[in-house]
Amino acid sequence: MMLQSDIEQAAEWVMNARRILFITGAGISADSGLPTYRGIGGLYEDKQTEHGIPIEVALSGDMMSTRPDITWKYLRQIEQSCRGAAFNQAHQVIADIEQLKPESWVLTQNIDGFHRSAGSKNVIEIHGQVGELVCTRCLQRQAVEDYSHIEGLPVCERCHNILRPNVVLFGEMLPEQAVMDLHREMVGGFDLVFSIGTTSVFPYISQPVYEARKWGAKVIEINPGITEVSPFVNVRLQMRAAHAMRQIGQAMGLSPKNTH
Incomplete structure (x- = not known):
């Protein structure tokens, strides 16, 4: 009963909020079959x-x-x-909520592009996007569906230098534009913050949760385990992301769609 009342409380907060921030990590895409x-x-x-x-x-x-x-x-x-994985119902419900609440944003650590393919428009991909290659010299970008055509080292058509995925590799800085976008939206504040499928070990991922009290915002965490931010949230749903977001969507009266 407590879990169901938490779902209903989450749905009520979503319906009453104007600006919602969804912070997502590998746990949301695990329901699509991707490894954490x-x-x-x-x-x-x-x-x-x-x-x-x-x-x-x-x-x-x-x-x-x-x-x-x-x-x-x-x-x-x-x-x-x-390869072959696609967005799941958690991504879909988040995209549906953005349609109802157009000032909402997604801050994701994931590089799979599932939020955008599900229909979300306001997405900060803080670690980049694996579906985009960038030249290490001239910085020309190229969208790719997958890497099945890549053998050896891919090279830029313009300058013949090596291409790389437009993602943050270990030891690299975050993309400047994504950091600027996050800062801009944080200044505006949010009414409700979701932390979904992330252990929140990075400061830029946990900070919005800590800022929520200053904004007067509620925080909902969806994660089967205990995380860095668990002590600071208002509602904890110890569930998988797709299951929790599907139930929140149903409590809001959203029509379920066929997703993976």
């Missing part, structure tokens, strides 16, 4: 790659600069293991 961050390491049984280095080293900015062939090898492996 720790699960990416799990693709390599002993936590080491074939090159005898941790996956975090293979997928670092330094490695991309010095040995892009190594970084691209594991990027292709990871992309292949996730």
Whole structure:
């Protein structure tokens, strides 16, 4: 009964809010079959790659600069293991809520692009987007559906330099535009904050939760486990993201759509 009353409370807060911030992490895309961050390491049984280095080293900015062939090898492996996945009902309900509340935003750590493909427009992809390649020299960008056509090192058609995914690799800075967008929206404040499927270990992911009290906003956390921000939220739904958001959508009277 307590869980159902929490769902109804969450739905009421959504309906009464004007500006909502959805903070999402790997847990929301896990319901689409994608591995969580720790699960990416799990693709390599002993936590080491074939090159005898941790996956975090293979997928670092330094490695991309010095040995892009190594970084691209594991990027292709990871992309292949996730290929064919699509957004799920959690992404869909968030997009539907944005239609009702057009001043709402998504701040996501995920690089899968599922929020945009589900229909969300106001999305801050703080770690970039795997479906976009960028030239390491001239910075020309190129959208790709997947990496199935990439063999060896992809090169730029314009300057013939190496392409890389437009994502934040380990040890790299966050994209300046995304940081500016987040700062701008934080200044405006929010009425309601969701923390969904993230352990909130990064300051830029946990900060909006801490700022909520200053804004007079409520905070809802959706996560099966306990996280860095759990002590600071108003409602905790210890559920998987798709299940929780589907129930919130139903409590709001949203029509369910066929999603993965």
